[in-house]
Amino acid sequence: MPAPLLSVQNLGHRYRHRAELVLRDVSFDVGAGEAVAVVGRSGCGKSTLLHLIAGLAQPTAGTVHIHGEPVRKPSARWVVMFQQPLLYPWMTAFENTALGPRFAGRRREAPKLVGDLLALVNMADYAGTNVQRLSGGQQQRIALARSLAAQPEILMLDEPFSALDTFTRRALQVEVRAIAKRLGITLLLVTHDIDEAVLMADRALVMDARPGRIRADLAFHHLPDERAIDDPAVQFERGRLLAALGETTQAPQPGDFHQI
Known part of the structure; x- marks a missing residue:
């Protein structure tokens, strides 16, 4: 197996001494050219995690490495797009x-x-x-x-389409994934939008809150590179992600694929 482009190990963070932990023991790897969505409800620490990975802040515990080198500050090799265009x-x-x-x-x-x-x-x-x-x-x-x-090698997206209308948001979700794949850029996306995660990512990291931690690492196995929200395969993976988030009582099964 090739070494991961991005490696997050045992990451923890709190904003003040003795304050409540925002993140605890967060660990995952991302391969070069992969598109990964970090999904969870508001307040679970998704944006904090992205900022720590980008070097915009330093974690209380754990490490972030890109190409095996510790991340200590921002770099042009990885770029963050925020909710506002700035x-x-x-x-x-x-x-x-x-x-x-x-x-x-x-x-x-x-x-x-x-x-x-x-x-x-x-x-x-x-x-x-x-x-x-x-x-x-x-x-x-x-x-x-x-x-x-x-x-950049890595494009980090901090819910950059959340303020846009539905039609514009959907178009950009599809286009940004296509552009990243064409240019060989690794995508790391923070979102609470289930559809966005399934349309843009190859896998989703599902987060719990208080403190924020990874509860599931869900790969999307059945999806083509070019996706539409009404595609039965997209709806199938959407159901799996909803189940991982605890939003439904039962995940869809492989036999359900053609029935959606």
């Missing part, structure tokens, strides 16, 4: 996307790279548009292009 409103779509390459000293290659990325996220026609004139979904596409401009 764009500079006075800049154009092109200028926002080009920030990463320019800060990395790659100004000469920025025009072609940014042009290619805006085309990839279907925003090439808006390159010269000030981002405050764009819709929420369009702004998240620019935030995605900006994240990809850093050419």
Whole structure:
């Protein structure tokens, strides 16, 4: 077996001395190119876990390693997309996307790279548009292009589509997975949206709360790369995930697959 790209071992965290534990003994591995969803109710520590993995904070206990190296601070090798796009409103779509390459000293290659990325996220026609004139979904596409401009190995998503309407959210869920697979980027997604987890991930880590810990590691075996929410295979895996979360009394069985 190849060594995992990301390894989380016995992670624990509390925000203050003697405060209640937010996370306890969280351990899992993620392979290169894998798409993994961390799923659980609000308050179970999902976002805290993502921030610790990204090096935005240091854990109280345990370790995070990427390529066998301890994570001690943020890096351009792994990028976080948050719930809000966090764009500079006075800049154009092109200028926002080009920030990463320019800060990395790659100004000469920025025009072609940014042009290619805006085309990839279907925003090439808006390159010269000030981002405050764009819709929420369009702004998240620019935030995605900006994240990809850093050419990361891991893209971490902290419920970035939660504020969008259903149709825009569904389109971005499908497109982001397809883009990550095409570019060979590892996805780590935090969500409480069951449909989002099944549409975007290869497996789901189900979390309990108080303290946050992994209660189940559920691989999605029956799903194609291109998915639709009304696909019987997607509905089957959705039922398994609901059962793992304790939202239903019985998980679907393999024999139920063709009956859904």
